[in-house]
Amino acid sequence: MPALLKSHLENYDGPWINASNLRWEPPESLTTSATLARREATIFEDRQPLIWIQLVQQTSYDALARQIKMSPDNLRWINGGWTDEKPLARGNWISVPRDWRSAVEYAISLDLLTVRETPPPGLAFYTTVPQRGERIHTVVEGEQLTTISAQGGYPLSTIRTLNPGLPDQDLRPGMKLKVPIAARTSYRLAARPNVAGLSWPDRQSAGQQKALQFDTRWSWPTRSGLITSGYGWRWGRMHSGIDISDHVGTPVLAAADGHVRRASWHHNGYGYLVELTHPDGSLTRYAHNSRILVKPGQTVYRGQVISEIGCTGSCTGPHLHFEIHPPGRGAANPLALLPPR
Numbered sequence: 001m002p003a004l005l006k007s008h009l010e011n012y013d014g015p016w017i018n019a020s021n022l023r024w025e026p027p028e029s030l031t032t033s034a035t036l037a038r039r040e041a042t043i044f045e046d047r048q049p050l051i052w053i054q055l056v057q058q059t060s061y062d063a064l065a066r067q068i069k070m071s072p073d074n075l076r077w078i079n080g081g082w083t084d085e086k087p088l089a090r091g092n093w094i095s096v097p098r099d100w101r102s103a104v105e106y107a108i109s110l111d112l113l114t115v116r117e118t119p120p121p122g123l124a125f126y127t128t129v130p131q132r133g134e135r136i137h138t139v140v141e142g143e144q145l146t147t148i149s150a151q152g153g154y155p156l157s158t159i160r161t162l163n164p165g166l167p168d169q170d171l172r173p174g175m176k177l178k179v180p181i182a183a184r185t186s187y188r189l190a191a192r193p194n195v196a197g198l199s200w201p202d203r204q205s206a207g208q209q210k211a212l213q214f215d216t217r218w219s220w221p222t223r224s225g226l227i228t229s230g231y232g233w234r235w236g237r238m239h240s241g242i243d244i245s246d247h248v249g250t251p252v253l254a255a256a257d258g259h260v261r262r263a264s265w266h267h268n269g270y271g272y273l274v275e276l277t278h279p280d281g282s283l284t285r286y287a288h289n290s291r292i293l294v295k296p297g298q299t300v301y302r303g304q305v306i307s308e309i310g311c312t313g314s315c316t317g318p319h320l321h322f323e324i325h326p327p328g329r330g331a332a333n334p335l336a337l338l339p340p341r
Contacts, residue, residue: 039097039099039100040070040071040074043074043078043097043099043129044129044130044131045131046129047128047129047131048097048098048099048128048129049097049098049117049127049128049129050078050095050096050097050098050117050119050126050127050128050129051095051096051097051098051100051101051104051115051116051117052093052094052095052114052115052116052117052118052119052120052123053093053094053095053096053104053110053111053112053114053115053116054091054092054093054094054110054111054114055088055089055090055091055092055093055094055109055110055111056090056108056109056110056111057090057108057109058087058088058089058090059087059088059109060087060088061075061076061079061088063109064088064094064107064109064110067103067106067107067108067109067110068096068100068103068104068106068107068110069100069103070096070100070103073303073304073305075094075096077130077135077136077223078095078096078097078129078130078136079094079095079136079176080135080136080137080138080176093119093120093123094110095119095124097129098117101115122172122175123174123175123176124163124175124176124177125163125164125165125166125175125177125178126162126163126164126176126177126178127164130178133180134162134178134179134180135178135179135180135223135224136176136177136178136179137176137177137178137179138174138175138176139171139172139173139174139175139176139177140173141173143171143173144171145159145166145171148177148179154179154180155180158180159177159178159179159180162177162178162179162180163177163178217256217302218255218256218324218334218337218338218339219253219255219256219302219303219338219339220253220255220338220339221244221252221253221254221255221284221286221320221322222244222246222250222251222252222253222309222320223251223253224246224250225244225245225246225250225309225319225320226244226245226246227242227243227244227245227335228243228244228245228317228319229242229243230242230333230335231331231332231333231334231335232333240323240330240331241285241287241321241322241323241324241331241334242321242322242334242335243319243320243321243322244309244319244320244322245317245318245319246309246318246319246320247309247318248290248308248309248310248311248318249290249291249308249309249310250308250309250318250320251305251308251309252274252286252289252305252306252307252308252309252320253302253303253304253305253306254276254284254300254301254302254303254304254306255276255284255302255322255324255338256276256278256282256284256302257278257279257299257300257301257302258276258277258278258279258284258299258300259276259277259297259298259299259300260274260275260276260294260295260296260297260298260299260300260306261275261276261277261283261296262274262275262296263275263292263294263295263296263298263306263307264292264296265312266287266313269313269314270285270287270288270313270314270321271287271288271289271310271311271312271313271314271315272287272288272289272290272291272292272307272310272312272313273285273286273287273289273313274286274289274292274294274306274307276300276306280327281327281328282324282325282326282327283324283325284322284323284324284325285321285322285323285325286306286307286320286321286322287313287320287321287322287323288309288310288311288312288313288315288318288319288320288321289307289308289309289310289312289320290307290308290309290310290311290312290318291307291308291310292306292307293305293306293307293308294306294307322334324337
C-alpha cells in the first residue's frame with residue numbers, strides 16, 4: 001500500500017462505508033408496489049405540493065419515470081409533456097410530487113443540488129400537482145392570457161386562481177400554466193360553434209347494451225374533452241361512435257390492451273386512423289388524428305398514448321371519433337361500455 005494512502009487511512013477517524021450496504025436502487029421500503037400504488041392513487045386528488053429538480057443529463061420521460069418509480073403517464077401529465085417526443089435536455093427542470101423526494105435521491109438523471117420547493121423563475125406559476133380537472137398548458141410564441149382564455153374557453157379568473165403570481169402580459173414561450181378542464185359526465189354534450197345536427201346518445205339502447213359481456217376492461221380514450229356527438233342516427237345516417245372534442249394535439253389513449261391493426265390514412269372520411277384489436281376479439285377505432293404515434297403490429301397497453309387529436313378526413317372541428325366493435329358484430333354504443341366519469 002502506498003505510504004501516503006496508508007498515512008491517510010491511519011489518521012482517518014470518520015465513518016466507514018460498508019460496501020455490502022451500497023445499493024443501486026432505493027431501499028425496498030421505499031419502492032414496494034403497494035406503497036407506490038397508494039401514492040399514485042392520491043396525487044391528483046390530494047393536490048400534493050411539487051418540488052423542482054434540474055436534469056444533469058439528457059433522458060426521456062419513460063427513463064426518468066423508471067428511475068423515480070413513477071408512472072410515465074403521471075410524470076408527463078404533471079409536467080405537461082404529453083405531446084413532447086423529444087429527449088429531455090440536460091438543464092431542463094422537472095417537477096414531481098414532494099412525496100417522491102426520497103426516490104428522487106436515487107435518480108442518476110437529476111441534480112440533487114438543484115432541488116427547490118418553488119418553481120424556477122419564469123418557468124411556471126403553479127406549486128401543486130394538477131388535479132384531474134386541470135391540465136398543463138405550455139405557452140407558445142405570441143400567446144397572452146386573453147388569447148389562451150378565448151381559445152380554450154377558460155375564464156381568466158380561474159387561470160389566475162390556478163397560477164398565483166401570473167402576470168397579465170409578457171408570457172414567454174415555454175412557460176407552463178395550469179388551465180381548467182371542463183367537467184364532464186358520460187352523457188354531457190356540448191355543441192361546437194356553428195355546427196347543427198347534434199346527435200344525442202340513445203339512453204334506452206345504452207342500457208340494453210350494458211348486458212353485453214366483454215373480457216376487455218375499457219377505459220376512456222382521452223383524459224379531457226367534451227362529447228360533442230353521441231352514438232346513433234345523425235343527419236340521416238348512423239353515427240357508429242362518439243365524438244370527443246378537444247384541442248389539436250391532445251393525447252389519445254388506448255382504451256384497452258391490444259395490438260395495432262391499422263395506423264394510417266383512411267380515404268373514406270376517418271382521416272388518420274388507428275385501429276386496435278383486443279384479446280377478447282373486439283376492435284376499437286380512433287379517427288381524425290393529427291398525428292399517429294404507433295405502428296401496425298405493435299403491442300399497446302391500456303392508457304398508452306397512441307395518437308393526438310386532430311381534424312383530418314371529414315371533420316368540422318378538432319375531435320376524436322371513437323368506436324367499440326364487440327366480437328363478431330357491428331359497433332356498440334361506447335357510452336354503455338365505458339366507466340362513468
